[in-house]
Amino acid sequence: MDQDKGTHNGYYYSLTRNMLLVIILVAIMPMIVVSSIILYQFDISYHEKVHAHLEELVLKHKHNIDGFLKQKLGDIRLLGKTFSYEELRDESFLRDRLELLQEIYGPVFVDLGVVNDRGIQVAYAGPFKLGKALYSNAKWFQMAMKSDHVKSDVFLGLRGIPHFIIAVRENYNGQPWILRATVDFVAFNNLVENIRIGETGFAFILNRRGEFQTKPLFDLIANKEPYTDFLKDSEKFQDGVRIIERDDDAGNKVIYVAALLKHGDWLLVYQQKASDAFSDLRRTLRVTIAIMLLAGICIVVIAFILSKRMVNRVASADQEKEMMNEQIVETGKLASVGELASGIAHEINNPVAIMVEEAGWIEDLLEEEEFRGGENLDEFKRALEQIRTQGRRCKEITHKLLSFARKTDSRIQDVQLNDLIEELIALSAQRAKFANVDINVNLQENPPILHVSQTELQQILLNLINNALDAMEKTGGTLNVSSELEGDYIVVEVEDDGPGIPEANIVRIFDPFFTTKPVGKGTGLGLSICYGIIKKMGGDIIVKSTMEVGTTFRVKIPISKDEQTEA
Amino acid sequence: MMKPLVLLVDDEVPFVETMTKRLKKRDLVVNSAYSGQEALDILDKHRNTDVVILDVKMPGMDGIETLEKIKKSYPLTEVVMLTGHATVESAIEGMKKGAYDYLMKPCDIDQLMQKVEEATQKKLVHEDKIKEAKVKEAMSMHGLE
Missing domain, CATH: 3.90.20 (Hemagglutinin Ectodomain; Chain B)
Structure with missing residues (x-):
């Protein structure tokens, strides 16, 4: 039995587990698949979007910076072409020009200078005392002597402040001279420094040797791989912009976006940690x-x-x-x-x-x-x-047996339960008196009318009452008969305080021919007939018994539905 | 008073034999039959049979069926049913089909005698009424009234 229970538990356990697995699989798998696909697509398109955005940004700034440089160069060239060497040699005139330029463009131009072919600055206008300075060894001077115009790298120069030079070469009486302008590093730096996105996105400019041309926001080692890579294969740039993603030393993925400036002399680099760029x-x-x-x-x-x-x-x-x-x-x-x-x-x-x-x-x-x-x-x-007497007894037995199988009168009638019980009690009163039994009756008031066979119901209750009286015949006692409404049923209880029914007999009391009465006294059919009748009515009969305390029979009689609503 | 003529029908031969003897001893004229068909045959020969004592449960033609045939052919003959089972249903059915009364087996001989006498009485009353009616009819036909 225990083993049986064990296998049952195992069966239910595996049933639970299988159901659990099936439900989880069916519910979670599609969720994971769909989410993965959507996330993957989203990831791709978001990458593309971010890249496009960064490219656009860098390209715009490249144009800005290129434009800025070109414009500044144009300004100086215009100045050189418009005015003669003689005019520009006049320092006060030169100062007027500088003031005019500063008025128009703001403090972009720091100073102006006119340098002769030997590299001596013949005229100077600006905040520094650089008159007669010698530039013959300056790189930009040497370059300017070779080409028409020069935009120099950023350097410290004589003044010790980072700046760069725009210079144009003109001729005067067959002798070359150079008009030189210093572009304020701060103003130029702002162009690049303003490129700030997120927490880690910033831009800077490198020259061909990998030297910083603007001040990067964070400390960087300019000679690192990505920058030199950009510088090495400058022909790989498409539309002037190139984008790569690469792990840095700390293992963080970093996006580098680069564009060439100044005809490939400088490199505009924008870099941002991927985690920051893709933070959304x-x-x-x-x-x-x-x-x-x-x-x-x-x-x-x-x-x-x-x-x-x-x-x-x-x-x-x-x-x-x-x-x-x-x-x-x-x-x-x-x-x-x-x-x-x-x-x-x-x-x-x-x-x-x-x-x-x-x-x-x-x-x-x-x-x-x-x-x-x-x-x-x-x-x-x-x-x-x-x-003859014994023949009659046989007849009684056979008739009881027959009524066990076929009810004597099973016609359904309207039955008033209380009247029926009281009638039965009255019938049993005489017997009870001889057996020294008190009968207590406690009935439900106004019970619903039952639709059952009166004879059958009588038979059941009379049987129970008789059994109870039989049980108390020797000792005397109390017989309680009660009825009460319980949902769809009326429950009649017949309770005695006789000797009780032994456990071993309880299970058999409804079996036919089971009797504890002496031979010839009982047929063993009474309760068995009761059981058959009450089951046929759709009711139930339950017995509770405790040795030396007494026995209670509970008869549940169904109330038909329409009666219930009336009641 | 004339001795009532009784026909006893049951498939149990010893029962019929003993019962016949006992009834005869009580001054009845008794014919006996051991099946429904035999009962009908004997009734055909003895049309003046007053009461049929008929067992309900018989092989072949059973009591109820026999009762129907008897009542159809000899409506004046009364029938007392003997039933082995205590079912009210079969008794009621028998009564509906025209039986005079029923008794449960094994039955008391005195009770049976009483029923037979009552049934005979009833039959005689019926017959008298019919005779009277016939006389009246005849008289009215001959214009004697």
């Missing part, structure tokens, strides 16, 4: 994962609860089925015994009838003259009377 994506990813986790947990919990509940239901259904089976077996047993009993009753009835008739015939013959005065006549008569 990261956030979305994080939120998505959080939601998925949450949903996953919910699914698991629900799946657990659902499968548990389902299995519980299956288990209780199984149990019910088992109980039902037991009941069916029990009912079937009773029914087959009933059929057998009625068959036997029929068969026995005829021989008994014949026996009784034969006895009667002998009795008739004894009336004849010849037997009158026979010495054993009285003894004959006594024996015949006994045969």
Whole structure:
């Protein structure tokens, strides 16, 4: 039995587990697949979007910076072409020009200078005292002597402040001279420094040797791989912009966007940590994962609860089925015994009838003259009377047996339960008095009218009352008969305080022919008939008994629906 | 008073034999039959049978069926049913089909005698009424009233 239970538990356990797994798989798999696809697509398009945005940004700034440089150069060139060497040599004139330029462009131009072919600054206008300075060794001077115009790299120069030079070469009387302008580093730097995105995005400019041309926001080692790579294969630039992603020393992915400036002399680099650039994506990813986790947990919990509940239901259904089976077996047993009993009753009835008739015939013959005065006549008569009595007893038994299978009067009538009980109590009152039993009656007031067979109900209750009286016959006691409404049923309780029914007998009391009464006193059919009748009515009969305390029979009688609503 | 003519029908031969003897001893004229068909045959020969004592449960033609046929052919003959089972249903059915009364087997001979006498009485009353009616009819036909 225990083992049986064990395998049952195992069965329900594996059922629960399978259901759990199926529900989780079915619920989570599509979620994961769909989310993954969407996330992947989103990731790709977001990357593209960010790249495009950065490229656009860098390209715009490249144009800005190129434009800026070109414009400044143009300004100086215009100045050189418009005015002659003689005019510009005049320092006050030169100062006027500088002031005019500063008025128009702001403090972009720091100073102006005119340098002759030997590198001597012949005129100077600006905040520094650089008159007669010698530039013959300056790189920009040497370059300017070779080409028309020069935009120098950023350098410290004589003044010790980072700046760069724009210079144009003109001729005066066959002799070259150079008009030189210093572009304020701060103003130029702003152009690049303003490129700031997120927390780690910033831009700077490098020259061909990898030297910084603007001040980067963070400390950087300019000679690092990505920058030199950019510088090495400058032909790989498409539309002037190139974008790469690469891990830095710390293992963080960094996006580099580069564009060539000044015809390839300078390199505009924008760099940003990928985590920063894709922070929105990261956030979305994080939120998505959080939601998925949450949903996953919910699914698991629900799946657990659902499968548990389902299995519980299956288990209780199984149990019910088992109980039902037991009941069916029990009912079937009773029914087959009933059929057998009625068959036997029929068969026995005829021989008994014949026996009784034969006895009667002998009795008739004894009336004849010849037997009158026979010495054993009285003894004959006594024996015949006994045969008749026993025949009647047989008849009673067979009739009870028959009524066990077929009810004597099963016509459905309106039955007033209280009247019926009181009638029965009145019938039993005499017996109770002899048995020294007090009868207490406690009935439900105005019970609904029952639609049952009056005879059958009488039979049940009379049987129970008689049994209770039998139980208390020797000792005396109290018999409680009560009725009360319980939902769709009226429950009649017949309670005695007799000796009780032993445990071993309780299970058998509804079996036909089971009796504890002495031979000839009981047929063992009473309760069995009660059981059959009450089950047929759709009710139930339950027995509770405690040794030395007493026995209670509960009879549940169904109330028909329409009566219930009336009541 | 004339001795009532009784027909006893039951498939149990010993029962019929003993019962016949006992009834005869009580001044009845008794014919016996062991099946429904035999009962009908005997009734055909003895049309003046007053009461049929008929067992309900018989092989072949059973008591109820026999009762129907008897009542159809000899409406004046009264029938007392003997039933082995205590079912009210079969008794009620018998009464509906025209039986005079029923008794449960094994039955008390005195009870049976009483029923037979009552039934005979009833039959006689019926017959008298019919005779009277016939006389009246005849008289009215001959214009004697």
